[in-house]
Amino acid sequence: MPKPESWRLDAASYPVCIELQTRFQDMDINGHLNNVAFAALFESGRVLLNRQVRPLDERPSNERTMVAAVEINYLAEGNFPDPVQIATGIGRLGTSSWTIVQAMFQNGRAIATCDTVVVCRTDGQAKPLRAEMVAELEEKLAKPA
Numbered sequence: 001m002p003k004p005e006s007w008r009l010d011a012a013s014y015p016v017c018i019e020l021q022t023r024f025q026d027m028d029i030n031g032h033l034n035n036v037a038f039a040a041l042f043e044s045g046r047v048l049l050n051r052q053v054r055p056l057d058e059r060p061s062n063e064r065t066m067v068a069a070v071e072i073n074y075l076a077e078g079n080f081p082d083p084v085q086i087a088t089g090i091g092r093l094g095t096s097s098w099t100i101v102q103a104m105f106q107n108g109r110a111i112a113t114c115d116t117v118v119v120c121r122t123d124g125q126a127k128p129l130r131a132e133m134v135a136e137l138e139e140k141l142a143k144p145a
Contacts, residue, residue: 004073007144008103009110014087015140016049022080033078038104042072042114045086045102053136062123063130068097069117076111078104084111089142091115093134096126101142 007013026037050065059065078084084106091101102114120129129137 004075004103004110004113005144007142008101008113009075010145011085011087011103011105012145014089014101014103014142016045016052016088017085018045018048018088019083019085020044021083022078024080027080031079033080033084035072035074038072038074038078038112038114039070041084041086041104042070042102042112042116045088046100046116048086049088049090049100049140053133053140060122064121065118066121067116068119069115071115073113074111075113076109078106078111082106090137090140091142093129093137095128096120098129098137 011017020041022033022037026033028034084104086102086104088100088102090098092099097117097119100116100118103110104112104114119126120133121127
């Protein structure tokens with residue numbers, strides 16, 4: 001795994017941030033947050049971003065979005081009971097997809113990054129993103145602080 005670019009490790013680079021409480025059940029046998037917990041915490045950050053970008057009730061009934069790929073890079077151990085901060089933004093806009101970039105912080109240090117590719121399909125086929133969607137996604141671009 002290549003080392004993340006420095007801006008990815010700065011919460012100020014992301015337009016959306018949420019603090020989430022870790023749970024006892026998130027621990028592995030070594031007392032650290034397990035990989036399933038990391039995935040679930042990142043998912044909560046993505047959902048928050050999606051709700052801010054485009055409320056579900058505004059999309060056409062024949063349009064669907066789905067996660068096509070998720071890559072999590074573990075940088076350090078996370079611990080219970082300390083909360084984590086999930087910082088989220090848009091990293092790349094494609095023709096019919098976009099990439100959500102995220103970082104997870106605990107006690108002031110980055111402990112993971114996550115890149116998620118989301119694909120938009122209309123009538124079961126990849127089609128260019130609607131102009132309104134592109135404009136809304138551009139408002140949430142992650143930028144080096």
